[in-house]
Amino acid sequence: MAYLEKILMYEGGEGVETRSYRTMLEDAYSRLPPKPKVSTRFELPKPIVQIIGTRTFLQNFREICQYMNREQSHTFKFLLNELGTAGHISDDMAVFQGKFSEEQIERLLKHYVDEFVICPVCRRPDTRIQKQGRFNFLVCEACGARSSLRNV
Numbered sequence: 001m002a003y004l005e006k007i008l009m010y011e012g013g014e015g016v017e018t019r020s021y022r023t024m025l026e027d028a029y030s031r032l033p034p035k036p037k038v039s040t041r042f043e044l045p046k047p048i049v050q051i052i053g054t055r056t057f058l059q060n061f062r063e064i065c066q067y068m069n070r071e072q073s074h075t076f077k078f079l080l081n082e083l084g085t086a087g088h089i090s091d092d093m094a095v096f097q098g099k100f101s102e103e104q105i106e107r108l109l110k111h112y113v114d115e116f117v118i119c120p121v122c123r124r125p126d127t128r129i130q131k132q133g134r135f136n137f138l139v140c141e142a143c144g145a146r147s148s149l150r151n152v
């Protein structure tokens with residue numbers, strides 16, 4: 001699989017002759033096992049959202065942060081900014097002032113993953129946030145890329 005991905009990276013490259021690329025691709029495909037292995041792609045746990053009174057409870061907030069391998073405080077700050085509200089973290093839950101739908105929170109979490117979890121170079125989620133002074137970087141464990149991040 002790693003072999004195929006390396007070859008696919010040439011697709012956007014310059015000066016790669018099409019025929020040799022095709023040959024390489026066919027060669028790569030011929031090396032693949034007959035049945036594709038079980039997908040290991042990044043699938044965020046579905047947010048469990050409950051509105052009680054005028055507050056919204058994201059009940060599996062801790063689980064979601066653990067899955068993303070991000071500090072709860074970082075994700076929480078992002079959500080508060082995007083929702084334009086206040087709130088607090090309580091045990092496994094994030095609590096927001098105001099009523100927000102599951103779809104709304106799920107959409108924001110996807111934005112968060114795109115911006116703060118997925119490596120922009122190789123599109124894998126095996127990353128960590130590295131702080132350097134006032135700046136944050138997304139460091140990819142898979143391809144080694146280091147990308148600057150805005151502060152939340």
Ligand SMILES: [Zn+2]
Pocket residue numbers: 119120121122123124140141142143144145
């Ligand atoms: Zn990467």
